[in-house]
Amino acid sequence: MLAKYKVDKEFNSLDKLLSKAVFGYYDRSNPNYTNTELGVDMESMILLRDAFVNQQANAHTVRYRDRSHVFLSDDVFSRTDYYLYSNIADTPGYIAHELFHVAGIAEGIVDSQQMTNAIKEHCHLLGSEPIIIRH
Numbered sequence: 243m244l245a246k247y248k249v250d251k252e253f254n255s256l257d258k259l260l261s262k263a264v265f266g267y268y269d270r271s272n273p274n275y276t277n278t279e280l281g282v283d284m285e286s287m288i289l290l291r292d293a294f295v296n297q298q299a300n301a302h303t304v305r306y307r308d309r310s311h312v313f314l315s316d317d318v319f320s321r322t323d324y325y326l327y328s329n330i331a332d333t334p335g336y337i338a339h340e341l342f343h344v345a346g347i348a349e350g351i352v353d354s355q356q357m358t359n360a361i362k363e364h365c366h367l368l369g370s371e372p373i374i375i376r377h
Contacts, residue, residue: 243360244345253345263344268294268302268313280313282306301336303343310344312337338365 244254253259266280273295277287286304290313293302300317303310320331338361342352351357 243342243347243357247345247347247351249345249347256341259341259344262308262310263303263341264309264311266311266313268315270294270298270315280311282311286311300331301340303340312340312344314340332362332366334365335361 253262264281268275268280268290273291275287275291277284280287280290282290282304283306286306289304290302293299294313294315299315301312301314303312305311314336318331318333318336339352339358342357342361343349
C-alpha cells in the first residue's frame, strides 16, 4: 500500500513509520485532558476531544511538530468473548489504519471503504470484528 500511494521515502517502511509515530492512550471517561497531558498543542487536543468524545472514534492521529501522535482507546483492545470469537477488536487493523495516516496518505483514501476492506483482508486479527471508521 505504501508503494501504491507513493509515500515519501521517509515513510516507506514499517520501521520508518513507527519512528515517526508517538503512540498514546485516550480514555473517553476522562474527556478533560489538557494539551500538556496529551503531549500535543491546543488545536490537536481539541481535535482529539472531538474525535473521541463527540464522534466516538476508537483511534485518531494528529500531527504535532515533526511527529504523528496516534491515540488509541479501550475499544481498540476490547476482548469480550474469547470462546465464540465475537466482539473481538481488530487491534492490528486499527493500528495499520492509523499508520497509513502517519504515512501521509490522503484522509479520503485511508478512511474509504476500499482501504478498510484491504486492511481487513491483510492485517486483521483472526476472528475479529471489522474496524469501524466514524466521521
